[in-house]
Amino acid sequence: MRKLSCVIITLIFQMGRVTAQSPVLDKNKVMDFFQNMQYEEAISYLLTAEKMDSVNLQTLGYLGYAYQQNDDLNNASKYYQKMLDVDSGNGSANLYFSSLYSDDEPAKARQYMIRLITSNPKKAGFYRKMGDLFRRENKKDSAFVYYEQAFRLSPYDSKNGAALADLLIDQKDYQRADSIIEDGLARDSVSVPYLKLQVKSSYEAAAYQKVIVPGERLMRLGEGSLSTFTQVVLSYYIMNQYRDCIRVCDYLVAKGMAGENIFYYAAKSYAKLREFEKSNELLKTCLGLAISTTAEYYFHALGDNYEELKQYKKAFAQYDTAYYLFKDPLMLYDCGRIQDQYLKNEDAAKKYYSKYLLFAKPQSTDEKKAYNYIRKKYLKEK
Template sequence: LEQDSVNIPFLKLRVRSAYIAGDYQNVRIPGERLIRLQETSLSALTQVVVAYFNLKLYTDCIRVCQYLIAQGYAVENIFYFEAKALARIKQFDKSNELLKTCINLSISKEAEMYYYNLGINYEALRQYKKAIAQYDTANYLFKNPIMNFNSGRIYEINLKNMQQAQKYYTKYLALAKPVEADEKKAYQYLKERWGKKKPVAPKK
C-alpha cells in the first residue's frame, strides 16, 4: 500500500483485515479510497458500512449505504444498516420506510401460500381464531383482499359474529378485483348482502 495507495485488491484486503480485527478506525481510510476509486465491492463496502455504524459515525454510514444503493446494490442488509443509522439520528420516518423495504425483500411471495395453507389447516382443526391470524398476516404482508374474505367467512359461518364478519367483508369489497367466475359470483353476493348494511349488533 505504501508503494501503490490505489491498488484495489490491497485496499480491499486492508479493509477486511482491519474489520476482522475489530479495528474499525483503520477501516475508514482504505474504505474511502475504494469509494473514490468508484469500487463497488459489496463485501468490502458492507464492512465499511458496519465499521462506520460501530464507530457511531451515522451520517457516514448512511452515505456509504446510499453510494452502494446508487451503484445497484439495493440489498436487504444495506437498507437495514441505513435504517438503523437513520434511527440513531432520530429520522424515524425515513428509517421506518427502509425497514418496510427490508421486510418486502426478506419475505418471498411463496410465504403467502404458506400462511394461507396454515389458515386452511387451522380451520380444519376448528381453531378459528388461529386461522384468522394466519389470514390477517398474509393480508398484512401481501395485501391480497381474498384473505379478508376468508376471515369474514369464518366470523359469519363459524363464529357467528356478524359485526366482525361485516368488518372483514367491507375491507374485501373495497379492495377486491375479482377475475374468476366463482369469485365474481361471491363478490356480487357479498356486495348485495353486506355492501350497504349498517353495522350489525352482535348476537347475544
C-alpha cells in the first residue's frame, strides 16, 4: 500500500505551502517526524492540532499521509475524505483515492480522476492515468481518447507516447504506432519503453527481422521483460537463426528470467542443429517445469529427437507416455509407426493403429493422409 505515497507526497507538501497554515501547527516539526519516519509521533502531534482546527487542510493532509505511511489505510482514507468534505476539488485527496481504487475498482477511481482533470485541464499525466483506468476495464476506445489527449498536450513525454503506441499496437495500427516509437527513439535511442514497444510492434506485424535491432539493444542495456525477449527468441527461431535463438535463451537463463517456453525453444533450436543430446537435456528441464498440457509437446519433441538418434525404444516410450497422460490419438499413431517401421513388431503396431483409428479425429492434411493410409491398409487386410 506504500505505493500510493510516491504518487501523492509531492502534492501534499505543495498543499502545505498554499494552504493557510494552522496557527497551532509547527510545519518544521511535522517534516522532522516524516523525515525520521516517526509516523506514530507525527500522528499524535497532528491529532492535537486537529482538535483545535478540524477543517485545516494542511493538518488533515498531513494526518492522511502519516496514517498511510503507518499502513493504516482506514484512517488515511478517513482524513483524505475530510479534505474532500472541505474542498471537493482538493488535488491530494482526489489523487489518493484514484490511486487507492485503480486496481480493484477502476470505475470508482475515475470519479476522482475526472475531478483532477477538471481542475487541471492541461496536465497530461492525469489524462494518461484516466486512459489507464479505462484500459484496465478493456474499454479501449475510451482509453484511446485520453491517451490521445495526453500525447497531444505533452508529445515529448515518453510515458504518454508509450501508452498511446501500446494501445495502437493492440488495435493493429502498426503504422502510426511505429511513427510514435521512431520519433521517441530519435530523441532517446536507449529509451527502454520505446525499444520494448518496437519489439512488440514488429513481432505482432510479423516483421521479424525488425525485432532484432531493438531486441539486441535491450540485451546490451540489460533491460527488458520476459514477454519482450520471448518475442526476440521466437523471431530468431522463425527466421531459422538457431544459434542466435540459443544465445538469447542463454541470456535469459543467466538473468534468471527463463521459463519453460524459453528452454523449449532452446531445445528445439538444438534439435534443428542436430544436437539432440543437448536438446533432450533441455526438454527434460521443460518437463520438470511443465504444468498442464504443455508437457505433451515436450514428450513428443523428446520422441522426435530419439527417433533422429535412432533410439527407437526411447522414442516409443515418450510417445506412449504422452498418450497415457494426455490422450491425444496422434500419439497412438506415432507409437504404431515406431513399432511398425523400426521395431518390426507387427502385433504391437496393429494394436496401436487399431486404437488410433478408433479415437482419431484428423484435422490437418498430413494427419488425414496418415489416417486414410492406415484405414485402407487394415480394411484391405480384413
